Amino acid sequence: MAQSEQEILAGLAEIVNEETGLDPEAVQSDKAFTDDLDIDSLSMMTIVVNAEEKFGVRIPDDEVKNLRTVGDAVTFIKNNQA
């Protein structure tokens, strides 16, 4: 069940692409969702919910603000996967 960071990153890039149209290649670990990828809070909510479904994790609303970069999200998902 547990996926590698690389697999999570690729899956996340797919979700971001679906929501925003951003090139999946642009979704790299060091990129910040807001400052680098220009993702607003509403799109972020959709990405979070789709990520929950895809990776089988629960990302509480309070946790979302701590996910500043793509890498933060990958780490959170990896640490919380069943």
Next chain:
Amino acid sequence: MSTERRVVVTGLGATTPLGGTITQTWDAILAGTSGARPLTQDWVQEYDLPVTFAATIHTSPEEVLSKVECRRMDPSAQYAMVASREAWADAGSPEVDPDRFMVAIGTGMGGVNTLLDQWDNLREKGVRRVFPLTVPMIMPNSSSGNVSLALGARAGAHTAVSACASGAESMALAMDQIRLGRADIVIAGGTEAAIHPLPFAGFAQMQALSKRNDDPAGASRPYDTGRDGFVMGEGAGVIVLESEEHARARGARIYAELSAAGMSADAHHITAPEPEGAGASRAMVEAVKRAGLTPADIVHINAHATSTPVGDVAEANAIRRAFGDATDGMCVTGTKSMTGHLLGAAGALEALFTILSVHHRIAPATINIEELDPAIALDVVRGEHRTLPDGDIAALNNSFGFGGHNVALTVKSI
């Protein structure tokens, strides 16, 4: 009224059951094509709906807009966006002062598909699966807001909501805003995407829809003795309106003048038209008077004519009540015989047809009339299109909506 700023039409756009553009739609109108077709959605069988067809959109917005745009807008706003982009391009995509550029797009129901789909999501999958953009997709001003955002119109974004008169009322409002000096150029029109089982069932339950399931293309038949209700349609119609001064200064191509509007409310019944047509007639009289014209100047009426047994007669009565013997000089067309009833977009789309009729001097024929109802004392165009006279001409477009709303627009040749 002659001292008022003249307001002219410089761009047209539409996405309808007959075509993905206004050109394609108008060609289909002149060819006498019906946009009604059997519904293929599972819900028709699932809910055992008594009506199994509608005039569904010809070209999916997904073929025109990006995937992301489609995800973030209800179909009603998607249609408005497609039509607005076409109209804006048709007007030459002019460089304008954003603070003098406005949007006015009306709708009957707004994002009804999103509202009901997200309600299903909430009940079946829980709150986490409710799309975060649900509210801005449901709101009736979603179309005007999204178009304003996409094209950078900052003078204002307005939304008239008056059921099936919404599109026409938005154009009237846009014209007024230019005359009040609040804008020089406005994208105006109407949109609707309500082919969803709930509104569909609601209209069916009120016995408003034609049940001619074995012949969808023949179902919308305004003025025919065999008419039995309207055919639900969807889509959007949008025009670019400008002060004449602004249009001339940039050398824009001008289709026609949107000269005046007349508006009234029946205060009679929430859905039934006032049988003698007093309210509708007042709107028509006002539209002609405000245009500085007399009834003898009106050569053509694009009628509301939804193909309901009561409504078509009430409108015919209202026209005669408004114009008396001068009615005989007006040829009348019911283009809903081809497009179906686009609800909040109907008035807008039919205003586009009226503009094209004046511009090309052609009144399209109403289709599906096998036997003209003797209660209709009008010169109905059927069989062949009618050529409109040379010289200065004017035409009227009627739109009426549940709630008792009546809107008449006057279009003049230029």
